Every structure is written in structure tokens, then in C-alpha cells.
Amino acid sequence: MSFFDEFIVRPILNLLMAIYSLIPDFGVSVIIFTIIVRLLLWPLIKKQLHQAKAMRKMQPELVKIKKQYAKNPQMRNLAMVELYKKHNVSAFGSIGVMIIQLPILIAMYRVVQIFVSNRADLGKYVYDFMKNLPVANNLVNNPDQFNQNFLGIIDLTQHAISKSGIVVGLVILAAVAAYLQYLTSKQLSPQSDSNRKLRDILAEAGDGKEADQAEVNAIMTRKMMKFMPVMMFFVIVYLPAALALYLTTASAVGYLQNYIIFKQDSKEMQEIADKKASQKSKASTKIDKRVKKATEARITRIKAKD
DSSP states (O other): OOHHIIIIIHHHHHHHHHHHHHSOOHHHHHHHHHHHHHHHTHHHHHHHHHHHHHHHHTHHHHHHHHHHTTTOHHHHHHHHHHHHHHTTOOTTTTHHHHHHHHHHHHHHHHHHHHHHHOGGGHHHHSOGGGGGSHHHHHHHHOGGGOOOEETTTEETTOBSEETTEEOHHHHHHHHHHHHHHHHHHHHHSOOOOOOOOHHHHHHHHHTTOOOOHHHHHHHHHHHHHHHHHHHHHHHHTTSBHHHHHHHHHHHHHHHHHHHHHHHHTHHHHHHHHTTTGGGHHHHHHHHHHHHHHHHHHHHHHHHHHO
């Protein structure tokens, strides 16, 4: 058994098995498992939302910096670095949740494959102490007795689109998952008043005007926010329904978590977002000094060349 199977797949499978032993419905077990995982990720999700809140708050200042140093990219970048420090924003602030969720998603795919296609291998993955549970022990010894339905209606081993045809209910499930993913991404994306399109910026760049990289990144983020749910939909329709149910539940719970944190913890997040902003005058002076110093150094170099 590989390292990944031993330390990630097995724990996930056994947690699912424990839930299934209490509620012998695979669909309900997947939903409960997903909720547990999202609750365990709450501290990281909260930190991610703090970063998103700070990013939203600093948008007006970013616009001001872009205008102030429109003709001086070096000074603009320097001022932006100081602004990020002032608001305590990290470029990798939301990576933690992604790093944890990705292996869980891969492991879930493996677990679903075991339950769907390789139930004879359950004995190798189920912990010995888990076999003391009657339902788990019975499932290991009699894999065919596995209840692969969700509420007795949806066969979680099916695919929305397969050689057998199209299952409308699963297509709808995939669409719901994709839409919830879009809403979640929208919750976390910094708001921008700019309606400019990428082709407008590229046209200006063709005329010799330097493109604003921050604006380009914002436009690309908005495009990805719309593209990713579409891609997610077309991936889900070819996955087993159990995995589609996991992704749908994860998106729904994630959206609800974000909503709760944004609403109930708004005061706390505001304090964190304002932590550096309370030193605005001091930070602004520091930016001005660094910009002035860099400008003077640049002038000195120019004079030296002359």
C-alpha cells in the first residue's frame, strides 16, 4: 500500500465507514463526512476570509497608488508592497485551504472507486478495530450488501453522462455544484469598480502605454471565476455520483461557512483588516520616505551618467 493510501485514503475511508455503520446510506454518509471536514477546516477558512476582507478594504488605496505613480512603475510597485504590509495581506493567504482540500479530493476519488468498483479490497483498507462494528464487519465479509443509493433514490455508482445515457438528476446535481462554486468564488473575490476588458488594456499596450499588471490580474481573476465553474460542471458529469455529491455538499457548506463568518464575525475581521490601517499616517510616511529615497537614488545615477 502506498504512502498516500496508508495515511490519507485509509483514514478517510474508515471515517466514512464509521458514519456508514451508524447510518447505512452511502449518500448521507458522504454528506456528513463533508460537513465534518469543512468544520475541521474552519480556522483556515476564517483566516482565508480575513485575507479576502483585507483585500477588499485596500482596493481604493490600490487605485490611488496606480494613479499617483502611473508613469513610474518602480515607485508604484514599491508603494504597493508597503500597502500589502500595512494591511497584513499575504499573496499566499488563501493557499492553506487549497493545499489541504486537494489531497482530500483526490483521496475521496480513490475511496469512491473502492466502494464502487473494488469492494473486495475493503478488508485491506478497513482498520481492525473498525471491524468490531457489525455493519462494517458485515460489509467487509459481504461487499454486495453495500447500500450504494442515496435515500433509496440515486445510485451513487452512476455517472451523469455515460455510454448508458444521461441521468438528468445527476446533471442537475453537477449544475448546482458548479453554480455554488461560482457563488463561493464571488464571495472571496476583491470588488473592483473597473469595467475595462482585457482587449482594451492590450489595445493601449499596443499604442505604447504600459499595461497595469494589477488590473490585468484582476480581469483574469474575473474570467477564471466564470470559467472554473463551467469546467467543474463538465468534469463532474463524468465522475461517479458519489463524488459529485461530495463536491456539491462541499460547495454548499463552504458558501454557508463564508456567509456565517462574514456576517457573525464581521467585527473581528474588521479589527484584523484594520490592524495595520490604524497606523495609516505612519505607514504613509514610510512609503513616501522610501519612494523619495528611491527617486533621489535614481536622480543621482542619472547625474552620474551625465
